[in-house]
Amino acid sequence: MAHGSGGKAMAQLIDELFLQAFSNPWLEQMNDQACFTLPPGRVVMATDSHVISPLFFPGGDIGSLSVHGTVNDVAMSGAVPKYLSAGFILEEGFPLADLQRIVQSMARAAEEAGVAIVTGDTKVVERGKGDGCFINTTGIGVLVEQLNLSGNRVQPGDKIILSGTLGDHGVAIMSLREGLTFETTIASDSQSLHDLVAAMVAEVPEINCMRDPTRGGLAATLNEIAQSSHVGVTIYEATIPVKPQVSAACEFLGLDPLYVANEGKLVAFCPADKAEQLLAVMRKHSKGQEAAIIGEVTADPLKFVQMETVFGGRRMVDWISAEQLPRIC
Amino acid sequence: MMSSSVNTFLIKVSGLVQGVGFRPFIWRLARAMRLNGIVFNDSEGVTIYLNADEATVERFAQRLGDELPPLARIDRTSTQTVAFVSYDTFEIASSQQGEVSTGCAPDAATCSECRNELFDSSDRRYRYPFINCTNCGPRLSIIRQIPYDREFTTMVAFQQCSECTAEYNDPADRRFHAQPNACKTCGPQVWLEDKLGNRIAAKDAFICLNEAIRAGRIVAIKGLGGFHLACDATNPASVTALRIGKHRPDKAFALMVRDIGVLSRYAQVNTRVSELITGNSAPVVLLDPQPACDRPIADNIAPGQYQLGFMLPYTPVHHLLLEHIDVPLVMTSGNRSGSPQAISNDDAREQLADIADLFLFHDRPIQNRVDDSVVRDIAGRMHYLRRARGYAPASLPLPPGFAKAPDLVALGGELKNTLCLLQSGRAIITQHLGDLEDARTYDQYQATLDLYRNLYQFESDLFVCDLHPEYLSGKFGEQLAGQGKTLLKVQHHHAHLASCLGENAYPIDGKPVLGICLDGTGFGLDETLWGGEFLFGNYQQIRRLAHLQPFPLVGGVKAITEPWRCLYAQLKQALPLEDLQPYQALFPQLASPVCLTFDRMIEKGLSTPMTSSAGRLFDAVAAALGCHADAISYEGQAAIELESLAHQGDPRTPPYVFSITDNLIDPAPFWQALLEDLRLGQRTKADMALAFHKGFSDVLVDMVNQLRTQEDFTTIVLSGGVMQNAILFNALLASLEAQGFDVLTHQQLPANDAGLSFGQALIGAARVLSA
């Protein structure tokens, strides 16, 4: 990968690579923009820049992650994701073979998610001014009129449903990045949740809110919701699914899975009388087989997030600003 | 001769003089001396006007001091003559304008007069479990808001009968304005339930409880500031059942014995301790057990500890419970592991149903949770390990120079939290609240702040918190700052130091002192975790002159709950890897493949915060000597058991040697010697533990002497949780005093994090005063 005038040639090469991998009518028109008509409904849009080290990891790579991340952000509104844009920032000297792998992985992820990557851009920056490869994606989706999901709609009494195990992505990335080996390899859970969401809203349109607990983990997501909906949250430790190997790695590293990032899980807040019905739909879906009701929303002016421990104690689950620094004196 | 010299005298008394029966006491005293005048509360305490001659006033003042009501404490009195006013009688006036709220007094143990009435079959309160008077009984535990009047306490539900009302209104009566005054006819009642919530009909609930306890059962008792779980402490099977039920495998249980006679059969009691334990605060006191007694206390009461915590009955309920029991009872907080003790009947039914067989309930609600206080006598100095019932919310006077300190609230630490309000030249420290990560405790923390703001009519919007970015108290402070309040932040060990300075009345403009803060882990000015510090400074500022060699906490908080991680990090730092090889057989953990991951984490700085903590060094040594290397089940366990091990060591055993390089204490030579001793197996582990304590004390003193050549100080402050280690504390204190230093130690507040709020408050005030 070269920069400057040679870089121009490279960028062209890359455009061809994209054209081939993402092949769709919009790209093939070779315009600087994509023009399309959306089905009826409200338009939902989200953007996310993806920066991750290492670029390739068990369960995915930066390419698939950049599709999953934005598709999920769109889908959490209840919308059907339709189109993506992709912007690449590549560091001079980045191996073409790696780029090919990434692009192909993006293409597969997009196909699986039912979205078309309809426009894109590439910049090559000087060596040392980037970290190999950064990808920004922006997504557009369509939301039918009767759905109304939002972080400020959560009500006391709502049940909280988690779609699967916590911490897989964060632990997988960390162990690979830091060269830690555990008895079994832990794979990232990176996946798009559009189809799970579609099944959920089709069955229970009354869902009040959905979020994907990415950076900061479930703890950050629950605190965000508590703040924006002015409610409290109680979760039950015994009900929270965590893979044994993830749990063991967290124990080892002194991390709490509640604070570890996920890339293929969602948490839904829905009226209590619909919770069992929703749970059943989720469990029938391949991406929600381990779904569980993990807690409920409470009326609490202090907006506390608390966890009932396996011994019946109650623990504060607050925001954590940086690393999990010990508080014990 | 008389009439000519009769004047009007104005006597002002300040201290703990409101809400403790002080005005009726003055009334009775004046009447007894046939003096006329008036007494009332005002903003500074109590004011008395008296018609008398000079000599009589002197006698009055003398008797005032000598016959003080048990709960009162006088800090200052002043007497002067004023323009003559003639009084026809002596009266108690209602409280004056501008009266500062004195909040309420601490809960007090049943006084001897009430105890005598309790067991006097001719008394109308014979065997009434809620007997009390002005000199004893509940206060903080029942108050909802000020003023401390019956209607604002949980006694509001109980309308006094005519006899009780008469007592309540008679200044000559011991029950004059005793807010919880009650009797069998009009007051609270007890009843028994089984674990399913069925009431048990019993002629005498206490006989029933005694039978259950003798049969080895566990009973739940609603006490003063919370529920207790009780069982026969000489029955190991009962104690085991209690441990299983509470999910509390090792942490010591407190004991209650009927009286000082029974106590002296089980523990070694000196006069200091006996005064303390029979006094109106009636704390749990840690004592050396008697070597032999006929019904020995079960071994599993306090595994791995050489002292046991004892208290005496402090409510009529306890007196009735223990009347016919002459062995110690376990009397531990009524909760499941990790939760604070239950205070409501419903919470107890829910939390304790799987633990207790029989419940003693009553219908006087507990408004505020107040735990038992815990005290340890080390070398004649009282060390408060937990300050709650009987002490809070008694205020502390501020040191010289703080008279104009601004009103403020210090938010305390994370564990063993207390709050401190600075107001009108005094510090009001809340009862021990506990660990804020526990949600019920955090709820109580918020409620306590509201309660105290109300009790003291506290207005200020100035707050002080710890520097640690993750403390819940600090995050709460940030929230307040977001609402426009002013927030100051104070370094953890600076607060420890200032807390000790403050309780020793060290003046605000005193020379800088050397603080030796030995602690767990607190957030340092350089953003690493401190805990083995030599700080030079005063209330305003500190400089870190020296400290322990920092080492990584492998896995952050996990290194605190799994002490062998500290051992691994210490050894790795002390010895080159190849030198460690011969000792690997000593520690099976060191050969484990996880150590390779540890190495990697340390190398990458992943989840391995650096700390100079003394507490963690003690953990590492404990792990090396086989005390709970793999995991601890309660905070501080490894270090506590290490002290017990050292206690069995031969006093003549020579100390280990540490080295000092560039104001850093390096434990490497100690580790090399310890490993060699372990390998040879010729020295007992107890001797090794003791040699560590002695050597560590020696190197601290060496460091002090080195620092003396660099800075000018004569006063040394000892603070931080590690100072609760009696062996280290004694050795350090003795050496430093022998060298002529003026050594300040904690004798009123805990050396641990419960003392932080007071230190934070003083530092915050000093900053404002010097700005």
Ligand SMILES: [Fe+3]
């Ligand atoms: Fe501390």
Ligand SMILES: [Mg+2]
């Ligand atoms: Mg996102």
Ligand SMILES: [Zn+2]
């Ligand atoms: Zn009394």
Ligand SMILES: [Zn+2]
């Ligand atoms: Zn009565």
